[in-house]
Amino acid sequence: MAxxxxxxxxxxxxxxxEWMVQALMSVNKAPTGITGLDEVLGGGLPVGRVxxxxxxxxxxKTMLAMQFxxxxxxxxxxxxxxxxxxxxxxxxxxxxxxLGWDLAELVGDGRLALEEVRAARAELTEAGTYDLEALxxxxxxxxxxxxxxxxxxxxxxxxxxxxxxxxLLRGELRRLFGWLKERGVTTVVTAERGDRTLxxxxxxxxxxxxxxxxxxxxxxxxxTRRLRIVKYRGSAHGSDEYPFMIDVDGLSxxxxxxxxxxxxxxxxxxxxGVRRLDEMLGGGYYRASTALVAxxxxxxKTTxxxxxxxxxxERGERCLYIAMEESPSQVLRNMxxxxxxxxxxxxxxLLRFFTLRATQSGLDAHLAxxxxxxxxxxxxxxxxxxxxxxxxxxxxxxxxxxxLIDFFKGQGxxxxxxxxxxxxxxxxxxxxxxxxxxxxxxxxxxxxxxRAISVLxxxxxxxxxxxxxxxxxxxxxxxxxAFAGQEGVLLGTARVVAEARVRNTALEQQxxxxxxxxxxxxxxxxLRAQIAALEAELAADTAAEEVEDEEAESREAxxxxxxxxxxxxxxxGGPGAESS
Amino acid sequence: MSLGSRGLxxxxxxxxxxxxxxxxxxxxxxxxRRAVTNLRAVCKEHLTGRYTLEVIDLREQPALxxxxxxxxxxxxxxxxxxxxxxxxxxxxxxxxxxxxxxLEAT
Numbered sequence: 001m002a003x004x005x006x007x008x009x010x011x012x013x014x015x016x017x018e019w020m021v022q023a024l025m026s027v028n029k030a031p032t033g034i035t036g037l038d039e040v041l042g043g044g045l046p047v048g049r050v051x052x053x054x055x056x057x058x059x060x061k062t063m064l065a066m067q068f069x070x071x072x073x074x075x076x077x078x079x080x081x082x083x084x085x086x087x088x089x090x091x092x093x094x095x096x097x098x099l100g101w102d103l104a105e106l107v108g109d110g111r112l113a114l115e116e117v118r119a120a121r122a123e124l125t126e127a128g129t130y131d132l133e134a135l136x137x138x139x140x141x142x143x144x145x146x147x148x149x150x151x152x153x154x155x156x157x158x159x160x161x162x163x164x165x166x167x168l169l170r171g172e173l174r175r176l177f178g179w180l181k182e183r184g185v186t187t188v189v190t191a192e193r194g195d196r197t198l199x200x201x202x203x204x205x206x207x208x209x210x211x212x213x214x215x216x217x218x219x220x221x222x223x224t225r226r227l228r229i230v231k232y233r234g235s236a237h238g239s240d241e242y243p244f245m246i247d248v249d250g251l252s253x254x255x256x257x258x259x260x261x262x263x264x265x266x267x268x269x270x271x272x273g274v275r276r277l278d279e280m281l282g283g284g285y286y287r288a289s290t291a292l293v294a295x296x297x298x299x300x301k302t303t304x305x306x307x308x309x310x311x312x313x314e315r316g317e318r319c320l321y322i323a324m325e326e327s328p329s330q331v332l333r334n335m336x337x338x339x340x341x342x343x344x345x346x347x348x349x350l351l352r353f354f355t356l357r358a359t360q361s362g363l364d365a366h367l368a369x370x371x372x373x374x375x376x377x378x379x380x381x382x383x384x385x386x387x388x389x390x391x392x393x394x395x396x397x398x399x400x401x402x403x404l405i406d407f408f409k410g411q412g413x414x415x416x417x418x419x420x421x422x423x424x425x426x427x428x429x430x431x432x433x434x435x436x437x438x439x440x441x442x443x444x445x446x447x448x449x450x451r452a453i454s455v456l457x458x459x460x461x462x463x464x465x466x467x468x469x470x471x472x473x474x475x476x477x478x479x480x481x482a483f484a485g486q487e488g489v490l491l492g493t494a495r496v497v498a499e500a501r502v503r504n505t506a507l508e509q510q511x512x513x514x515x516x517x518x519x520x521x522x523x524x525x526x527l528r529a530q531i532a533a534l535e536a537e538l539a540a541d542t543a544a545e546e547v548e549d550e551e552a553e554s555r556e557a558x559x560x561x562x563x564x565x566x567x568x569x570x571x572x573g574g575p576g577a578e579s580s
Numbered sequence: 581m582s583l584g585s586r587g588l589x590x591x592x593x594x595x596x597x598x599x600x601x602x603x604x605x606x607x608x609x610x611x612x613r614r615a616v617t618n619l620r621a622v623c624k625e626h627l628t629g630r631y632t633l634e635v636i637d638l639r640e641q642p643a644l645x646x647x648x649x650x651x652x653x654x655x656x657x658x659x660x661x662x663x664x665x666x667x668x669x670x671x672x673x674x675x676x677x678x679x680x681x682x683l684e685a686t
Contacts, residue, residue: 119651127676128615128669133606133653134638134645141642163652 033071036253055214119162243399273307276479295440317380324389328353450492599631600660615654
């Protein structure tokens, strides 16, 4: 399984794979240059065909279309033609400028042409049959003038209000799309969303190659943007609703799985600000990585963030502290209460606070503000506390945070994010982007709150998997080994009690052992006494036996003596006496 | 360009001139051909000596389509007398053509 995945991953990155994908797909793709969208589209829009982009007012249709042209003109040397069927608004030019697109410069270079096609109904009287050949002539002329490979018609359905004969207009639009395909230009047509249909005038009927639907809603004061590929003939495409946003880099769509893979991994470490945590992580966070501190209220997330910020500044590196809910003075006060005085660091300019009120505006605006803050301050590390304060639907928040992490990594920033999460809650689905994931928990046991810290994940480093106690004191943060026994992990007083209990038990056991030792000694002494007594008895028995033996011998001797005496007394010597 | 094409059209003496008409067409289009025919017939009937007519083939001067906001073909523009009037179609609707030229049907 793991092996197959590896093969797939290797193949996915290879030129061969890209070639295979291209070969399998009959449709050539024109990259939009929009982050994420090309992945969802399997490479881009269909070359030489017409793509319909529909959505309500303010959904981002025009920006998508313009970005398609600008990126084509700037990056692929494909000139573009933007045809506006309304007055070319100053807003469009201003919006484009805010995204760093200098339309005037592109026009001046001959890489972009802007055409304004206006027709007011009041000016026109119909007197017989006609067609829109003048429009064709006009577009053809504009395409030839810049050598356009890409064309945008924004918003062509305005013609429905300008021309009296709707049936004729429909026929002409069908002919127009066919004509654009014949010319081989890649076209984006924008259209207003209808009540029950994709577009108000049913333009989807005439566009069969590719249809993209944009959706923009404001729910709970949070802006919500989604994109869906409704249809893409002859091509595989993502079928989900993808969140997207518009920020200083233009549109970006979030196929959440594919972001942030391209950044180079650093092997350089930076301090976490807590010595024992550095040890737990095998030296600290990796530079330019992203750490997530998850935990409940009051578990110490912000304190860890503050310690990280201080460590960063003490290395002489700038740190941007993005406080989502609290004012800088609140953050400073809270930090001081755990012995972290960040004020001098803020004073000398190494630490900058940046407050975002979560409910103030949509995620797009937040991202843009953070972009600007990072660009102007140029920090080495960044704290975002907490990401859970972003209002909005989970999918949008995930998208926004994904975008942010991608941005931080792209900028080479070491980032620490905090997230408010309940225990056992999976939280945001951004774990694949997080390099180091710490969990801090507030545990209530025996009438007191204690904090536990553990490393849930630490990419690319050996790390301790032990739950430890996380102690906040007036003089700073400390991490101590938790008590791990049969009852689980114990913290605080419970840990102290358990440790004492263990000590007591040991003493008791020793007493028992000592008593048993003493009993054994007594028993041994008694046995030894018994053995001595038995031995004494044995000795006595032996002695008695010896006496008996001696007595027997002496009796024999006496008998012999007696016998010899008797023989002597009988006269004549005995045989023995005679021979010797 | 606009001035240039005006220059192509000789300005008759002011007192004699009442109508300045421009007809935008594309060569080879039946509707365009019909429009030229229909317009010439009306002018001959009602405006003899009182008009100039410029027939512009947009295929030959494609830039004019953009400059003069021409969408439909054929398009008749009454430049003078003011206010300008625009009429689209092959001008087969004679009544509307006469109305656009401030002429009474006879």
